[in-house]
Amino acid sequence: MKKLLLFFLLSSSTAYAQRNFIIDETVFGPSKFAPKTIFGMQWTKNTDQFTHLDATYQNLVSRNAKDKWSENVIANTKDLKSALEKVIIDDKYSLKSFPYNYEWLDEDNIKFQIAGEKNRFDISYNIKAKSAKILKTLPSGLENTEESTHTAYLIGNNIEILTTAGEKIQVTKDTVDGIVNGSSNTHRQEFGIHKGMWWSPNGKNLLYYRKDETMVTKYPLPQWDTRIATIKNTRYPMAGMKSEEVTLIVFNTETKSYTTLKTAEPKEQYLTSVTWDPSNEFVYAGVLNRGQDHLKLNQYNAHTGDFVKTLFEEKSKTWVEPQHELTFLPNNTTQFLYQTDKEGYNQLYLYNTNGKLIKHLGYNDIIVEDFKGFNSNGTKAYYVGVTNKGLERHLYAVELKSGKTTQLTKTNGVHNATISPNGNYTLDQFSNLTTPYKVQIINNKDGQTKSIFEASNPFEGQINMPKIEFKEFISPDSKTPLNARITYPINFDSSKKYPVMVYLYGGSHAQMITDRWLGGVGYFDLYMAQNGYIVFTLDNRGSDARGRDFTRVTHRQLGEAEIADQLVGFDYLKSLPYVDKENMGIFGWSYGGFMTTSLMTKHNSTFKAGVAGGPVMDWKYYEVMYGERYMDTPQENPEGYKKTSLLDKADRLKGNLLIIHGAQDPVVVQQHSMDFVEQCIKNGIQVDYFLYPTHEHNVRGKDRIHMYDKIAKYFDIHLKK
Template sequence: MKKLLVLFLFGSTFAYAQRNFTIEETVFGPRQFAPETLVAPQWIPDTDAFTYLDAKYQNLLIRDSKSNWQDKTLVTTSQIAEAIKKTLGTEDEIILTYFPYDYQWKDQNTLAFQINAKNWKYTISYLLKDNKAAILTKAPNEGTNIEIASDFSKTAYLIGNNIEIIDQKGAQTKVTQDTLDGIVNGSDYTHRQEFGINKGMWWSPDNDKLLYYRKDETMVTKYPLIQWQERVASVKDIRYPMAGMKSEEVTLVVYNSKSGRKTTLKTGEPKEQFLTICTWDPSSQFVYVGVLNREQNHLKLNKYNAETGDLVQTLFEEQSSTWVEPQHALLFLPNKPNQFLYQTDQDGYNQLYLYNTDGKLIKNLGFQDVIVEDVRDFLPKGNSLTYIGITNNGLDRQLFKVEIPSGKTKQLTQAQGTHNASISSTGKFVLDQYANISTPNTINILQADGKTAQHILTAENPFEGEVTLPKIEPVSLISADGKTPLNGRIIYPNDFDPNKKYPVMVYLYGGSHAQLVQNRWLYGAGYFDLYMAQQGYIVFTMDNRGSDARGRDFTRVTHRQLGQAEMADQLCGITYLKTKNFVDTTNIGIFGWSFGGFMTTSLMVYHPEVFNAAVAGGPVIDWKYYEIMYGERYMDTPQENPDGYALTSLIDKAKQLKGNLLIIHGAQDPVVVQQHSMDFIEACIKAGKQVDYFLYPTHEHNVMGKDRIHMYEKIAHYFDLHLKK
């Protein structure tokens, strides 16, 4: 019996033993343990069928209502590759290892996708019925920022800082030929990609005209980045517009591909302004531009004549005592070319507003306190629109449908959590993928009324049988103002014993456009959070006021004094932790990067009695060293807000540091330049304060790749050294 018992116990342990994450899995774990899902799903136009890639990215599968949503193979990678080789008529070497992830349906029978070859980047059209492929567009391999006309007749791209166009016959045109350092054409890196800017060129709907940014940053101060690879280090200069200093001057130009004529839109003075939400009118005769002043508190939506560049009309203006932050281009209704949707949080939450092209507000399409996060699809006839909306105090994402003429809104998905859903172009079915804290991934086909038509997938816990997942617990707190609910989470050690005391790692960010706590798988926790919990830490995270997805008033409280309300809220979290008997209040650490690094350092110097150890990565130390576009939105200029800049600067507060602080910085950081941390180190030296410092010589703002493993190992070791006693 003893032998059998020993054998049973050994067999059970062998079969079901689980382990902790390795340090390597803090970086590569998200890919290794990703829950099962449908890869790159897309509805086929004008059908009730959708396609997606198999798990090995080799086959394109299809499911449709006619076959009761059962999957079958539609086309394989080998079929695509064979068709390309037979019909392309090019000498370029093309290797198709995986099915193109970026495939798009042009119609019910035609796929379009991009591939890279030896000399060119191609857009390929593939006909399913004929098993034939053809080149739709091509651009040279060195071309960047590629923009393709909707009829595939022309392709614009950048070579360096200049724009070229190539047509379907291969004829190339140099649109710009600027050689002066500091003149940049067509780049998405305009206004440092703030204000929702993600491209620098736009083809007109008639595909004859190209609208593009022309950025003049010759007057912007050069900032040196030291290059360490050579025997004698060299200097790489970047243009960095620091708060309160000279900013770039940007114009918008229309290039007519038929006449070769260029027209600059007359956006007026002052030259230091931000040109945003650029949108072509459906007629291709006009361009709409959001003209935002440098103070970022006054937006004009202007309409310009694309032929003459003249200002036709200011449709409306939006002003604020804090800031106006345009993020989304206008969206014209497919059935009414004189009406468009505009997104703004001017009434409290980012929502949709229907205007006509004369600037008249037709209807507010907002629904309760739902925040529009992602506009999805128009339904047939263009009278309805779907979007992903944020609900449940920022925790959930749901799919909504709004009837545009009436404004009537319906929530199409119901389960609490984060939904990634899309509706078929017929409007009959919804493909819904959702996850929450206890659900890795569930996929259903829903009917238009929201009822489940077919269950597709319930993903298993990807850690089951291999890695012991720590317990993750949602936390709800109240902010320092005593009235605003805050979302947080606690991650417990695997062998948690409420009668023991554990050190704490607080992980935070705290800045705008970021949210760490969401009702999705793992509740938004990162793998390093899970790893540290497995190493015996209580890991705590909370989204303070100023962070994302909670509406206008939640963010505006930080104006002109970044870090103050945020710190007050984070201290509410610390107060909560201290009520727990299992928390070792003498060994609390804090870790954050970028704005989180600013928050980490701020808490260490403002409240040195709270934290025994901290790691600040790429930290902002003084906002006068930060860029104009982001920094002045929240802080105004140093000249306008000297008290706010003095309050939030950490250089003169280095003398208040008491605990153990490790600062990590990338030597090539073009976002939070190294001067931030170097000035703080110098202040610590003069104040007689010891501080630890580590530099990643070849990395920019984030440490990426295998070096990120080295970074996490260093951070874990630092907390072990100072918090485990």
């Protein structure tokens, strides 16, 4: 009886232990309640075997198809520590678990990095011999490293190289404010730019960006951390104003000579898709005009800098947006893959180095999102592609010769998968709306699957979780499907009425709704749903992962098609009997702040309250690279800029609007919101304003909890009866 009573008490306490999120968990919840995962999954070389860390993170385990994927411990942290003690003598380091960022060098050896107090070590470890070897030693604290035979890194705005012999070579010595070398922050990281230096395949030549922004206007950012406030200037090229001038330079580590690629005039152009030829003789660069509607893929002689030829050109009535470097075939160094959406969807095109198109490797309307590489003999390429109207991601294999494409993952959801070296198996990780995380092996010959790991629901028995549901609408053009998501209040009762919070972004290169765990919903959305709100989000035209035409409809008129699509969703909400249409709120950040303010002014009868974070209020204040792609310059498109500006529409503001801005914002400068507030004052319109003095474009860390608490309370004050 005592055992039965104890079981009853435990069961009762468990049943009533479920709770809602506290406000702190809107920020720290994603890590606190993350589904359990498997770390360090890697295929070994030339086998049908893969490895990963076990649940303790102390052991490296192997799974092989021949023994039905059962676990076999092949290495452990204890043995690894013993091996490292023999090779790292004069430095202190910490190794609390087996390194998950390892990679296989061959069937017996792995490679990984470990950081000491003085140095960072590249280590190889022989699994069978249990022995370690230092492959490279670098001083700790090097920033923006680019590694090959030698290592290049940045010191401020200059480049230095540390050779394998320990020699330091100062590549650049610029001291002029506004001259920046080797930085990934070139062209403000648009056009897929993620690095500013590239080693040649033989490791002898370093190609790098040299950015001259001395002619770009300095924009003042007040700093509040001293008794007398100071000014930190950032170079900010606003739409229609003078932009930076960029060149590409090759530094030869043997001769210490410099060669500037002759990318020609005008100086205000964008250099993208930078790629070395496998021969080390040439460099390829996409030269995009400032108007961003004409791209030339050019070849240059790496030794003389001379222009060799234009392989092909790409033009558009809207914009051309290169996002990727060239990918050369492993077994044919005269052929490469190029990605473009010129025919509607970002797909693979096989070219040769003469510029001849050999094969369009696209498949239906699938968008290539993540190129995964080639099979061992270089006859197939693999990529993760977007499908099902943008909701899902799947792994595809394409035969380079025939173009035949096969979808390798089938379960609905968002997949991140890799292929075994011989192509026999797919190691598949995925989630969907109701599946937190699952790992499975797929036999590529017969399609049979074997589950390796499936995470449990991390909220089970702890958190009251709202119902999340996908919706689909048709845009006002009567032909374009739009994805939406509704998160319902806890204990939803359709006979009651609930206030609404719309959360939106609406801009390019972002997608809010995918068929991943929880449907991509954020923890603040969940928090608001738990506190009695219907939370609604819709991906309008102009957002990501739906193809060229879905995006280009916004050209020269940002906010028009996007708002028209959002209104379709709002009309649906207002038609629902359980929606309190008199108490609807809207919240968005950055582009979403622009959308929020646009809706609170241009369609001012829909929302009773809104929160606009870091909002663009006038596109003429935004930077050149992003702004001119969509709007052209203010000189070229004065009507478009006037129509999208919110500064002359402040008098239309109705309802309660809270504007939040970071005082150090270098992306959407504070001038946007300050000028809008000034217009509200002049028109006798009340508006609420809150500044985060030490933050940039996003409010981060513990202060983000403060921000979410403020937003939640703002909606509670104005939307709850």
